[in-house]
Structure formats: structure tokens, C-alpha cells
Amino acid sequence: MRSRSIRTIRRAELSKAAFEAVVLYGLRGTTLEKVGEIAGVSKGVVLHHFKDKSSLLEAVIRRTNGMLSTSLVELYRHAETPYERLWAIIIANFHESIFNQAVCQAWVSLMAEVPHNRSCQRVQIANYARVSSNFSHELKHFVTRDEAKIIARQLNLLIDGIWVRVGSRVEPLDSDRAIGDLEYFLMRFLPMDEESIQKHRAAREKIENVARIALGTRAFLETAMAR
Template sequence: MRSNSIRSIRRAELSRAAFEAVIRYGLRKATLDKVGEIAGVSKGVVLHHFKDKSALLEAVFRRSNTLLSESVVELYRYAETPYERLWAIIVANFSQTIFNPSVCHSWVSLISEVPHNIGCQRVQIANNERIRSNLVHELKHFLPETEAQHAARHLGVLIDGIWVRAGLLPEPVSSSAAISEMEYAVSKMLPYDESSAAKHKEARKKIETVADIALGSKAFKDRSLQA
């Protein structure tokens, strides 16, 4: 049992190192040697836990999606209404903790590998489904079931599109600008009379404020490092 626990901890450490290597050097230059350097271990240790770069790449995908999932869960703790829970999902996808130029540029490289890596495909499909399910759950408070499903799919596509665009453009896309793109889409898909608009704006403001504090806190970063 202890051996399995140590192995799991080591794999988590190497996954974090691989994630960092991709951000620092880009996908092509993120060699197993560089992963070992960041983790403070030899290439042999890396190979002991991940048989090749393809397996390590899958671990990077899992790591990035875990960070996103943890961000949503953390913001949910402070969301008290359907409006705030919807905005918790949106803000978590574009929080400054993960939505920054270096991560966005790395993400473009990573997703280009998805068609060629079955493990990465599984991780990405699971992540897309989780986002869709979360969105549908909250959108049903505003729309009939069928419309909620369609709106969730379109919002999911928009989230992916903003990430890709941010990774391709030479100028950085700010977290606030990305969230505003989502707000525009929400205003067109959901009931958005004067009262609803005010509630959405209040919810966005609250959750963004919470995200700046909670997702940037040492406690949250420490927990995410252990994942």
C-alpha cells in the first residue's frame, strides 16, 4: 500500500513537472530530460513512471484538466444562486491562474496532439463532457431542457475557441476580455431583461472578485500542487 502511495505521489510530481516543461519550452522541446530537471530526478526515473513521451503527454492533459476542475469546485463553494454558479463555471475557465499567455500558447500545441493520442482524446472528451454537464445543470434554471442542451454546447465551443484564439494571437487576451466574450453570448442565449441582466452582472462581479482571492491564494495553490 505504501509503495503504491509513493508511486502515485511521484507520478503526480512528474505530471506537474511535465506541465511546467511544456509551458516553459513548448511541446517539441519539452523532453523527458527537461521534465526530469524540473522534477529534480533523472530521465531514468521519468521513464520508470511514464514509458514514453506519449504517456507523459497524457499526464499533462490530465494535469491541466484537473486544475480547471479544481477551480470550478473552489468557486462553487462561494456561489449561492444559479446565476453565480453559472458564472463560477465561466470564470473558472478563464481565471488568471490558468488563462495567461504562456499557458494559452502551450495549450495550442497540446490540442494539436489530441488526434494522434488516444489517451489525450479520452481525457479531452471527459473534460468537454464535464463542462457541458455543468453548464446544462445551471442553464436549466433559465431555459427549457432542449434549449439548455443547445446553449451548453455552444458555450462550450466558445470556451474552446477563445482559448485557441488566445494561444494563436501575438497579443495577450486578458481574463476580463475573455469573460466579456462569454457574457455577450450569455446575453444572446438566455433571457436577458433588465432584471436578469442586473443579476448576471452582479454574479459575474462577485465571482470574479472571489476568483482573484480564492484561486490566487496559497492554500488553493498548495492543494492544486498535491493533485
């Protein structure tokens, strides 16, 4: 039991080091040797836990998706209404601790691996399905179930597009601007009478304040990064 725990910790450390390597060197420049250097271990230790670079990259993609899920779970703890849960999903994808040019750039590099790696494809398909399901579950409180599925898919595409633009250095966007872009989209597809507008504004403000406190702590970041 103890050896499994140590193995899990080591794999998490190596996937973290691999992600840092992708940020520093890009996907092509990331080697098992460089991952080992960042982690402070030999290439042999990296190979002991991951049979090749492909399996290591799969672990990195799982880790990046896991960071987003961890952020959402934390925000959900404080969300009490469908409005707040909807905004929790949006803000979890764009909180400044995760959404920045270096991380987006690494993510774009990792996505280039997905078409060539079936394991990575399965991980990413599952992640897209989870995000769409989360959105659909909350959107059905505002529109029909069929409309909720369509809007959820569009939101998923919009999130990916923003990450790609920032990661490709096509357009500099900060968290507030990115969240504002999704808000602009939502206002055209959800009921937006005066009462609804006020509820959305209050929900966004509350969840952003929660994220600023809960997701910005060292303890949370260390927990998220260690997964």
C-alpha cells in the same frame, strides 16, 4: 499503502514538470530528459513512472483539466444560486492564475497531440462532456432543456476558441475581456429583462471577488498544482 502514496506524489511532480517543459520548450522540444531536469531526477526515474512521452503527455492533459475542475469546485462552494453557479463555470475557465498566454500556449501544444493519442482523446472527450453537462445543468434554469444543451455546446466551443487564440498569439486577451466575451454571448440567448441583468451582474461580481480571494491564495495554487 505508503509506497502508493509516494508513487502518486512522484507522478504529480513529474506531470507538473512536464507541463512546465511544454511551456518552456513547446511540445516538440519537450523530452523525457528535460522533464527530468526540471523535476530534479534522471530520465530513468521519469521512465519508471511513465513508459513513454505519450503517456506523460496524457498525464499532463489530465492535470490541466484537473486544475480547471479544482477551481470550479472551489467556486461552487460559494455559489448559492443558478446565476452564481453559471458564472462560477465561466470564471473557473478564465481565472488569471490559469488563463494566461504561457498556459494557453502550452495547452494549444498539448491539444496537437490529441488526434494522435487515443488515451488523450478519451480524456479530452470526457472533459468536454463534463463542461457541457455543468453548463446544461445551470442553463436549464433559464431556458428549455433542449436550448440549454445547444447553448452549453456553443459556450464550450467559445471557451476553446478563446484559449486557442490566446495560445496561438493571434489575439492578446486578459481574463476580464474573455469573460466579457462570454457575457456578450449569453445576453443574446438568455432572458435579459432588467431584473435578470441585475442578477447576472451581481452574480458575476460576487464570483469574481471570490475567485480573486480563493483561487489566488498560495495554499490553493499549491493544492491545484500538486494534483
